[in-house]
Amino acid sequence: MQTPFKRTQGLGSAGAGTGQFWTQRLTAIANVPLAIFLVVLVLTLAGADYEAARSSIANPLVAVSLVLLICSGVWHMCIGMQTIIEDYLHRPRFKIAALILNVLFSGTIVATCLWAVLKISFNTPPFL
Amino acid sequence: MKQAIRLRQRPLSPHLQIYRRHVTMVMSILHRITGAALYLGALLLAWGLVATAWSESAYGAFESFVGSPLGKIVLLGYTWALAHHLLGGLRHLVWDTGRGLERAGANAIAWGTLIGSIMLTAIVWGASHLIIWNS
Numbered sequence: 001m002q003t004p005f006k007r008t009q010g011l012g013s014a015g016a017g018t019g020q021f022w023t024q025r026l027t028a029i030a031n032v033p034l035a036i037f038l039v040v041l042v043l044t045l046a047g048a049d050y051e052a053a054r055s056s057i058a059n060p061l062v063a064v065s066l067v068l069l070i071c072s073g074v075w076h077m078c079i080g081m082q083t084i085i086e087d088y089l090h091r092p093r094f095k096i097a098a099l100i101l102n103v104l105f106s107g108t109i110v111a112t113c114l115w116a117v118l119k120i121s122f123n124t125p126p127f128l
Numbered sequence: 129m130k131q132a133i134r135l136r137q138r139p140l141s142p143h144l145q146i147y148r149r150h151v152t153m154v155m156s157i158l159h160r161i162t163g164a165a166l167y168l169g170a171l172l173l174a175w176g177l178v179a180t181a182w183s184e185s186a187y188g189a190f191e192s193f194v195g196s197p198l199g200k201i202v203l204l205g206y207t208w209a210l211a212h213h214l215l216g217g218l219r220h221l222v223w224d225t226g227r228g229l230e231r232a233g234a235n236a237i238a239w240g241t242l243i244g245s246i247m248l249t250a251i252v253w254g255a256s257h258l259i260i261w262n263s
Contacts, residue, residue, distance in 0.1 A: 025221065025224065028217045028220070028221065029221070031214075031217070032214060032217070032218070035210055035214055038173075039207070039210070039252055043252065043255055043256055043259055044259070046256050046259050046260055047259070047260050050180075050184040050187045050188070053180050053187065054180060057177075057180060066177075073170070074170065077163070077166060077167045077170060080163045080164075080167070081163075081164070081167055084160060084163075084164060109170050109171070109174055112174050112177075112178060113170075113173065113174050113177050113178075115178075115181070116174070116177035116178045116180065116181035117177060117181075119181040120177075120180055120181045123181075
């Protein structure tokens with residue numbers, strides 16, 4: 001008795017299986033505490049001056065949490081926007097252009113935000 | 129014959145405007161809209177972080193936008209969108225376990241998403257005003 005290789009892989013015709021569904025749930029779960037962290041951080045920074053804001057973001061716990069939030073959050077929003085594009089844009093030219101722009105936009109947001117957090121972290125005097 | 133000639137209107141499958149508004153339907157649509165809004169809202173986060181990394185004057189420009197009436201409306205919308213999308217996401221995670229799919233349960237958590245998102249927004253903005261008054 002034999003089972004075709006593609007059936008044992010369970011990756012379907014697109015070759016990606018349920019990977020996207022799984023990643024969307026994984027990043028969703030990660031985003032719950034990270035989003036709450038972001039709200040608390042923004043609240044503590046309300047009305048803060050420049051140096052206070054910098055030293056707050058440079059705190060290792062804050063900086064690492066921001067890095068996690070940026071990675072998990074943008075990954076989540078990239079998959080979400082891809083789903084929206086696939087649902088509503090049917091003309092191949094528009095759809096493919098939008099799918100490409102979505103990834104480029106998301107990648108730019110990740111790179112820019114990470115650059116900013118790292119620059120603030122590395123430019124600030126040692127913590128403690 | 130290259131082109132099919134349509135002599136009469138063929139039936140179309142029902143779309144949004146056919147159905148009665150229902151709380152689960154509206155919350156589902158809002159989940160998408162808030163998700164898309166947060167997608168654009170990432171630009172605000174990026175602006176804030178880059179401004180803080182860049183210079184004191186760039187930070188000042190960001191702060192004055194966030195403190196302006198328009199900035200406050202954007203931030204209020206961002207807060208509500210985040211709260212709604214977060215609660216709506218938790219709802220989806222509950223559904224993934226196979227629970228809360230029956231009519232009464234689905235309606236209850238749909239209303240919970242709406243009411244909870246408004247309450248969370250009120251709590252966050254109440255807290256922000258307390259912090260600003262005390263500082």
